[in-house]
Amino acid sequence: MKPILKISRYICLLFILTGCVKKEILDEISLIEGIGFDYIDKENIQGTVVIPVYLPDQPPKNNTFTAEAEIKKSILQDIQREAADPIVTGSLEVVLFSKTLSEKVGILPLVDAFQRDPAVGAGLYLAVVDGETKKLLAGDYGIRGNADYISKLLEHNVKNEDLPKTNLQLFLADFYQEGKTPFLPQIKHIGKGKMAINGISLLRSGKMVDLIKxxxxxxxxxxxxxxxxxxxxxxxxxxxxxxxxxxxxxxxxxxxxxxxxxxxxxxxxxxxxxxxxxxxxxxxxxxxxxxxxxxxxxxxxxxxxxxxxxxxxxxxxxxxxxxxxxxxxxxxxxxxxxxxxxxxxxxxxxxxxxxxxx
Structure with a gap:
C-alpha cells in the first residue's frame, strides 16, 4: 500500500501546482512580434507594436497599435487599452529604434526594459531605422508578417552577406564590456513592400555616433x-x-x-x-x-x-x-x-x- 500512497500524493501535488500556473490560451491573447520606438521630444517617445492576425488560407494581416509615453512599460499599458485581447511579448522577434531617437535620446533605457522581461529571448533582433519605425512597421512586405520579414532579412544578411552577428545578447555583452563599442544594423524603407540594410550604427553610451556605410x-x-x-x-x-x-x-x-x-x-x-x-x-x-x-x-x-x-x-x-x-x-x-x-x-x-x- 505504501507505494500506492506515495504515487497518490505525487498526483495530488501535481494537480495543485498545475492550478497555480497562469494559463494563456493562444486564441485569447495578442502576441507582439515587433515593436518600434520613435522620437517625439526629449521626454516622450512614440511606440508602435505589430501584431499579426492569422486567417485561414490567407497571408497574415498586420495590425499595428501606437501610443505615446515616457517608458516602454507605459506604452504597452496604453496599447492594452486599445486591444481586444491581452498583449504579451513572448513571440517578440524585432525591436526597432528610429535614427533620430538613437541620436538625440539614446536607446539604453528601452533596451534595459527588454533585458529585464523574462518573456523576451536573448536572440531578439535590435535595429536602427533610417526614418520612422511606425511607417516601416505599417508597410506590407509580402506573405510573411512584417516582424518576421525583418527578422529573416537580418538573419539572411548575417549568414550570407556583410552583416556581423547581432542580437540582444551580443549587444548587451558589447555594451557592458569595457573597451568595446556596441553596434546595431540599420535598415531603411526603400519602396513599396521593400526595405534594405543601409549600414551599421555605432553607439557610444547608448547614442548613435557613426555609421558604417x-x-x-x-x-x-x-x-x-x-x-x-x-x-x-x-x-x-x-x-x-x-x-x-x-x-x-x-x-x-x-x-x-x-x-x-x-x-x-x-x-x-x-x-x-x-x-x-x-x-x-x-x-x-x-x-x-x-x-x-x-x-x-x-x-x-x-x-x-x-x-x-x-x-x-x-x-x-x-x-x-x-x-x-x-x-x-x-x-x-x-x-x-x-x-x-x-x-x-x-x-x-x-x-x-x-x-x-x-
Missing part, C-alpha cells in the same frame, strides 16, 4: 566577425571578378608597447564566380589576390583611423589589450593610449578559379 561593411565584418559565406567584387585593369563563397577568420596580435601596436591577421578564402575580362590566367589570379589584399588593408586602416578620431572602438582593441596586460588602466587607455594606437593589417587571400567567365 554599405560599401564598408565587408571590411568591418572581417575585423569583428567571420565569414562562412559571402561575396565581394575586386577590380583590376584586365577586368572585374566576383568572389563568392568567402570564408574568413581574424586574429589579433599585440606586437609592441609604448606606443601600443596591434597586428590584425586576416585570412580570406573564396572562389571566382564571374570574371568580366578575357581568359583568367594564373598571372591574373595572382594579380586579383594582390589587389584584394590591398583593398582590405586600405579600407580597414581608413575605418580604424576614423574610429580613433571619434573615440569609439567597435572592434574591441581596448578589450583585447586588457587581456594581454596586467593591471590595465582603462582611463589611461581612453585618454592617451588609444589615440596613439598603431594598427597593422596583414591580409592573406586565397582564391580559386570557378564558375562563369564572361
Amino acid at each position: 554599405p560599401d564598408e561593411m565587408f571590411s568591418f565584418k572581417l575585423l569583428v566577425d567571420k565569414y562562412s559565406e559571402g561575396m565581394h567584387r575586386v577590380k583590376i585593369d584586365n577586368g572585374e571578378a566576383a568572389i563568392r563563397s568567402i570564408h574568413s577568420s581574424h586574429n589579433y596580435e599585440l606586437t609592441k608597447r609604448n606606443p601600443t601596436e596591434i597586428t590584425v591577421h586576416l585570412k580570406v578564402e573564396g572562389v571566382i564566380n564571374e570574371f568580366t575580362g578575357q581568359e583568367l590566367t594564373p598571372k591574373l589570379m595572382h594579380k586579383l589576390q594582390e589587389q584584394f589584399e590591398k583593398d582590405i588593408r586600405k579600407e580597414c586602416i581608413a575605418m580604424i583611423n576614423r574610429f580613433k578620431e571619434k573615440e569609439i572602438d567597435p572592434i574591441g582593441f581596448g578589450h583585447f589589450v586588457k587581456t594581454q596586460t596586467r593591471n590595465f588602466d582603462f582611463n589611461n587607455w581612453r585618454e592617451n593610449q588609444y589615440k596613439d594606437l598603431v594598427v597593422k593589417i596583414k591580409p592573406e587571400v586565397k582564391i580559386s578559379e570557378s564558375g562563369v567567365i564572361e
Whole structure:
C-alpha cells in the first residue's frame, strides 16, 4: 500500500501546482512580434507594436497599435487599452529604434526594459531605422508578417552577406564590456513592400555616433566577425571578378608597447564566380589576390583611423589589450593610449578559379 500512497500524493501535488500556473490560451491573447520606438521630444517617445492576425488560407494581416509615453512599460499599458485581447511579448522577434531617437535620446533605457522581461529571448533582433519605425512597421512586405520579414532579412544578411552577428545578447555583452563599442544594423524603407540594410550604427553610451556605410561593411565584418559565406567584387585593369563563397577568420596580435601596436591577421578564402575580362590566367589570379589584399588593408586602416578620431572602438582593441596586460588602466587607455594606437593589417587571400567567365 505504501507505494500506492506515495504515487497518490505525487498526483495530488501535481494537480495543485498545475492550478497555480497562469494559463494563456493562444486564441485569447495578442502576441507582439515587433515593436518600434520613435522620437517625439526629449521626454516622450512614440511606440508602435505589430501584431499579426492569422486567417485561414490567407497571408497574415498586420495590425499595428501606437501610443505615446515616457517608458516602454507605459506604452504597452496604453496599447492594452486599445486591444481586444491581452498583449504579451513572448513571440517578440524585432525591436526597432528610429535614427533620430538613437541620436538625440539614446536607446539604453528601452533596451534595459527588454533585458529585464523574462518573456523576451536573448536572440531578439535590435535595429536602427533610417526614418520612422511606425511607417516601416505599417508597410506590407509580402506573405510573411512584417516582424518576421525583418527578422529573416537580418538573419539572411548575417549568414550570407556583410552583416556581423547581432542580437540582444551580443549587444548587451558589447555594451557592458569595457573597451568595446556596441553596434546595431540599420535598415531603411526603400519602396513599396521593400526595405534594405543601409549600414551599421555605432553607439557610444547608448547614442548613435557613426555609421558604417554599405560599401564598408565587408571590411568591418572581417575585423569583428567571420565569414562562412559571402561575396565581394575586386577590380583590376584586365577586368572585374566576383568572389563568392568567402570564408574568413581574424586574429589579433599585440606586437609592441609604448606606443601600443596591434597586428590584425586576416585570412580570406573564396572562389571566382564571374570574371568580366578575357581568359583568367594564373598571372591574373595572382594579380586579383594582390589587389584584394590591398583593398582590405586600405579600407580597414581608413575605418580604424576614423574610429580613433571619434573615440569609439567597435572592434574591441581596448578589450583585447586588457587581456594581454596586467593591471590595465582603462582611463589611461581612453585618454592617451588609444589615440596613439598603431594598427597593422596583414591580409592573406586565397582564391580559386570557378564558375562563369564572361
